Amino acid sequence: MQKPALALGALAAAATTLLAATGCGTGGSSGGRTGGTFTYALGDEPDTFNPALQDEHTDPVTELVFRGLTRHDAANRVVPGLASSWRVSKDEKEYTFTLRPGLTWHDGKPITSRDVRFTVEAMKGAGADAPLSRNFTAVSSVDTPDDTTVTLKLGKPFAPLLDVVSAGLLPEHLLKGKKITDAGFGQRPVGAGPFRLTGYKPGQYAELEPFDGYYEGRPKLPKIVVKYVPDDTARLIQLKNGEVDGAHVQPQQLAKVRGDGRLRVETYPTADYRALMFNFKKPVFADRRIRQAMNHAVDRDAFVKSVLLGQGTPATGPLDESPYKAPGAAPFTHDPAKVDELMKTAGYAKNAQNLWAKDGKTVRFELSTFAEDSSRVAILNVAATQLKAKGFDVVPNPRPRDWVRKHWGDLEAFVVGWGTPYDPDTSVYGPFHSSQALDKGGSNYGTYSNPDVDKALDRARDTSDPAERKAAYADFQKALAEDPPFVWISYLRTANAVPAALKGPARRTLGHHGYGFFWNAEKWSW
Amino acid sequence: MTRFLLRRAATALAVVAALSALCFALLDLAPGSPAFSILEARSGGRPPSPAAVKRLERDMGLHDPLPVRYGRWAADAVRGDFGDSYATGRGVTETLADTVPWTALLTAVAVLLSVAGAIAVGTAAALTRRAWLRRGIETALFALGGMPGFVAALLLLWVFAAWLRWFPSGGPLRPGEPVTLAGVAPHLVLPAVALAFGHHFGTYARLVETGVARLRTAPHVENARARGLRRRTVVVRHLLRPGLVPFTARLGVGVGGLIAGAYATEMIFSWPGVGRQAILAAREQDYPVLTAVVLVTGVIVVLANLLGDLAVAWLDPRVRLTTPRGGSA
Numbered sequence: 001m002q003k004p005a006l007a008l009g010a011l012a013a014a015a016t017t018l019l020a021a022t023g024c025g026t027g028g029s030s031g032g033r034t035g036g037t038f039t040y041a042l043g044d045e046p047d048t049f050n051p052a053l054q055d056e057h058t059d060p061v062t063e064l065v066f067r068g069l070t071r072h073d074a075a076n077r078v079v080p081g082l083a084s085s086w087r088v089s090k091d092e093k094e095y096t097f098t099l100r101p102g103l104t105w106h107d108g109k110p111i112t113s114r115d116v117r118f119t120v121e122a123m124k125g126a127g128a129d130a131p132l133s134r135n136f137t138a139v140s141s142v143d144t145p146d147d148t149t150v151t152l153k154l155g156k157p158f159a160p161l162l163d164v165v166s167a168g169l170l171p172e173h174l175l176k177g178k179k180i181t182d183a184g185f186g187q188r189p190v191g192a193g194p195f196r197l198t199g200y201k202p203g204q205y206a207e208l209e210p211f212d213g214y215y216e217g218r219p220k221l222p223k224i225v226v227k228y229v230p231d232d233t234a235r236l237i238q239l240k241n242g243e244v245d246g247a248h249v250q251p252q253q254l255a256k257v258r259g260d261g262r263l264r265v266e267t268y269p270t271a272d273y274r275a276l277m278f279n280f281k282k283p284v285f286a287d288r289r290i291r292q293a294m295n296h297a298v299d300r301d302a303f304v305k306s307v308l309l310g311q312g313t314p315a316t317g318p319l320d321e322s323p324y325k326a327p328g329a330a331p332f333t334h335d336p337a338k339v340d341e342l343m344k345t346a347g348y349a350k351n352a353q354n355l356w357a358k359d360g361k362t363v364r365f366e367l368s369t370f371a372e373d374s375s376r377v378a379i380l381n382v383a384a385t386q387l388k389a390k391g392f393d394v395v396p397n398p399r400p401r402d403w404v405r406k407h408w409g410d411l412e413a414f415v416v417g418w419g420t421p422y423d424p425d426t427s428v429y430g431p432f433h434s435s436q437a438l439d440k441g442g443s444n445y446g447t448y449s450n451p452d453v454d455k456a457l458d459r460a461r462d463t464s465d466p467a468e469r470k471a472a473y474a475d476f477q478k479a480l481a482e483d484p485p486f487v488w489i490s491y492l493r494t495a496n497a498v499p500a501a502l503k504g505p506a507r508r509t510l511g512h513h514g515y516g517f518f519w520n521a522e523k524w525s526w
Numbered sequence: 527m528t529r530f531l532l533r534r535a536a537t538a539l540a541v542v543a544a545l546s547a548l549c550f551a552l553l554d555l556a557p558g559s560p561a562f563s564i565l566e567a568r569s570g571g572r573p574p575s576p577a578a579v580k581r582l583e584r585d586m587g588l589h590d591p592l593p594v595r596y597g598r599w600a601a602d603a604v605r606g607d608f609g610d611s612y613a614t615g616r617g618v619t620e621t622l623a624d625t626v627p628w629t630a631l632l633t634a635v636a637v638l639l640s641v642a643g644a645i646a647v648g649t650a651a652a653l654t655r656r657a658w659l660r661r662g663i664e665t666a667l668f669a670l671g672g673m674p675g676f677v678a679a680l681l682l683l684w685v686f687a688a689w690l691r692w693f694p695s696g697g698p699l700r701p702g703e704p705v706t707l708a709g710v711a712p713h714l715v716l717p718a719v720a721l722a723f724g725h726h727f728g729t730y731a732r733l734v735e736t737g738v739a740r741l742r743t744a745p746h747v748e749n750a751r752a753r754g755l756r757r758r759t760v761v762v763r764h765l766l767r768p769g770l771v772p773f774t775a776r777l778g779v780g781v782g783g784l785i786a787g788a789y790a791t792e793m794i795f796s797w798p799g800v801g802r803q804a805i806l807a808a809r810e811q812d813y814p815v816l817t818a819v820v821l822v823t824g825v826i827v828v829l830a831n832l833l834g835d836l837a838v839a840w841l842d843p844r845v846r847l848t849t850p851r852g853g854s855a
Contacts, residue, residue, distance in 0.1 A: 039701060045806075046567075047613040047614045047810075048614060048615070055568060055569040055572075056569055056572060128582040128584075128585050129582065131565055131568050131574060131578065132568075183610065183614055183615030183617075186614065186615060187614070199702065202616075202621070203624070203798035203802060203803065204697055204798050205697070205701040207701065207702055227701055227796075229697075229796045230796065230802070231793060231795075233680065234683065234696045234796060237683060237684075237696075238694075238695050240688060241687065241691055241694070241695060243694055243700075400557075402556065402557035405557070405558045405559065405562050406557050406558065408576070417571075417572075430575075436575075438575075440577075441575050441576050441578070441580075442575050442577070443572070443575045512570040512572070513571060
């Protein structure tokens with residue numbers, strides 16, 4: 001009988017299909033390579049490389065392609081960028097910048113003061129399209145007395161101005177008459193930064209080459225490729241295989257990367273914190289002693305260890321990672337005795353369920369967050385468990401992102417994230433000033449209102465005298481500690497793996513999402 | 527035959543029109559707002575203020591009633607203009623032109639692998655007399671059938687990309703490389719195999735097996751054998767051709783499932799296709815892109831069903847004979 005032979009033949013055909021499919025090709029080069037193209041993988045691909053459409057964060061490509069009038073050094077202080085120097089008038093309403101001589105755009109066209117005027121007016125005029133535009137509403141007019149001098153005139157003093165002009169300068173000759181959201185420019189940007197974009201395949205990668213005309217000289221890396229790999233596991237595999245040289249790595253992947261001699265892990269602090277926000281329209285949060293008690297009830301070290309796997313630092317206020325952090329402004333420690341004391345003075349006693357209660361009512365509230373964000377859900381669960389153990393009647397309930405977007409006003413408590421490494425104004429005025437309450441269209445989602453906080457925030461905004469601002473933010477932090485709007489949990493750390501041979505990456509406190517790793521890439525080499 | 531095709535084309539058109547209206551209505555019912563997503567993306571993931579969202583919604587024309595918006599979209603769409611992506615501002619047509627070919631390549635290769643594999647394995651299982659081989663195939667198919675597609679994809683990734691390092695783990699090419707067969711082929715292997723064998727492969731192989739096994743002792747096969755026809759002729763013409771009808775009918779429907787599988791596969795293997803685009807668009811509430819992707823997928827599924835029907839008609843003359851009002855057969 002021939003039947004078995006035929007069966008085997010069919011099986012062989014099946015095997016051949018598989019083998020034909022698997023026979024050819026190999027993985028990327030493996031290990032030990034130095035010099036040449038530096039390929040870096042990350043998960044998030046931006047919608048656009050236009051810096052005007054990126055607020056409080058700048059993705060790596062945009063950061064490499066663009067430069068602003070000012071920039072930040074390793075300590076996040078403002079230092080000269082495209083402007084070599086500036087002068088501020090006595091009344092702090094006039095900022096005069098002098099551009100470096102002989103600057104050009106990546107396409108060879110000269111950079112003049114008119115580009116600065118165009119950029120400021122475009123960002124200010126972007127309105128609803130660009131959240132960043134709020135930074136430029138204080139500018140009333142822009143004068144360009146000559147090609148390298150530009151004066152920004154303000155209606156009233158606006159202290160963060162030097163900080164906000166670190167946003168990438170836009171070329172007038174390419175964007176004039178176009179919308180700020182122009183897709184052509186967003187996908188093929190032209191800036192004055194150290195690297196120019198030479199190729200972009202949406203969904204795949206962006207290619208950058210050093211810019212000969214960069215004002216600090218041609219960068220040393222011959223080429224940078226930023227590859228978009230959305231899947232965390234795939235990114236790790238590509239890193240281990242040598243398909244990419246560097247990558248953003250998740251906390252749970254660090255152990256696998258640390259064992260690899262070819263790689264070095266760069267771990268930087270960020271100003272991005274997680275906290276529990278309260279809705280002040282709910283009477284349960286009215287007594288500030290309850291909120292103080294909850295700030296003493298959470299064990300922040302346990303959060304860092306369990307949820308963040310060590311990739312974080314305890315948070316006790318919104319400016320812990322800022323140069324404006326006030327000494328002694330971190331009063332919240334894990335202190336069960338203090339919790340008991342505060343709750344008892346507030347008139348609460350433990351009931352049969354071991355929960356704090358007053359007039360038969362417990363401190364009951366729903367703690368929510370975006371159900372899709374697994375790390376926030378982890379924070380939510382640990383926070384709920386810790387608070388419950390200390391007698392607070394917390395009901396953990398993550399909710400879908402889309403539901404939350406429509407119901408901010410209905411939430412009782414929520415795991416939020418804020419913080420900036422730059423001028424503090426941008427990340428404390430919105431969430432904590434009473435004029436920014438949710439009903440008024442602002443981002444004070446919990447409708448927190450405290451006159452002392454308002455006063456301090458206004459003072460810090462209206463002066464650019466460093467000592468005065470420092471004092472104002474110290475008052476702000478003191479007022480927040482006495483009347484806490486949040487239970488602060490932790491600042492996040494961000495980790496990037498790079499080849500052991502790569503020289504140059506330098507630690508700096510980074511912003512939201514840990515973006516900013518490439519801040520000094522013009523000095524990198526290998 | 528022409529009439530049959532014309533009627534099917536008309537049905538397809540109606541399906542696509544209904545699909546677009548349904549897609550529009552469903553997206554409108556979905557909570558949240560595209561303006562919110564856009565602004566959130568432009569401020570590093572921070573929630574935008576409700577006032578800013580309202581302003582942008584007005585600018586985007588999202589406050590117009592649903593029929594007005596659908597009418598506007600449909601009027602452009604029939605001229606081939608699917609609008610611009612909310613997120614990137616790129617033309618949707620351009621985005622589709624970038625992504626559809628990659629998905630087409632991936633699914634085409636996966637379908638071929640899946641069909642070839644199912645026929646080979648199914649026939650082997652049906653015709654072998656070795657119990658161990660049949661049982662082995664059965665066990666393997668059972669395991670495959672119980673494994674979600676993305677698990678199969680991750681397994682392949684770990685074994686062949688991470689551990690053995692035979693294949694690159696993602697993307698269609700090395701960055702900067704021109705598109706060539708030699709460049710794409712090694713990158714295509716893992717996603718295509720994952721897609722082919724991770725989605726209903728077990729069902730297909732079993733359909734082939736039962737289809738063929740059922741006919742092994744059928745009178746026409748016995749007759750063919752008695753006439754002394756060559757074994758290959760008996761198997762191919764008298765066993766396989768009629769035996770593959772249930773499998774082929776199921777395959778036409780299964781392409782829809784395969785495309786759904788392509789979504790997850792593309793995400794895992796960083797394959798720059800429509801599926802990955804759809805997931806990103808859904809996340810960002812990028813309705814113009816999402817609507818167009820749904821339509822394209824719909825058209826492909828309708829076409830696949832049509833091809834399936836035609837293939838069944840070719841394999842099984844009885845289907846042709848029962849076509850209403852005669853036809854050419």
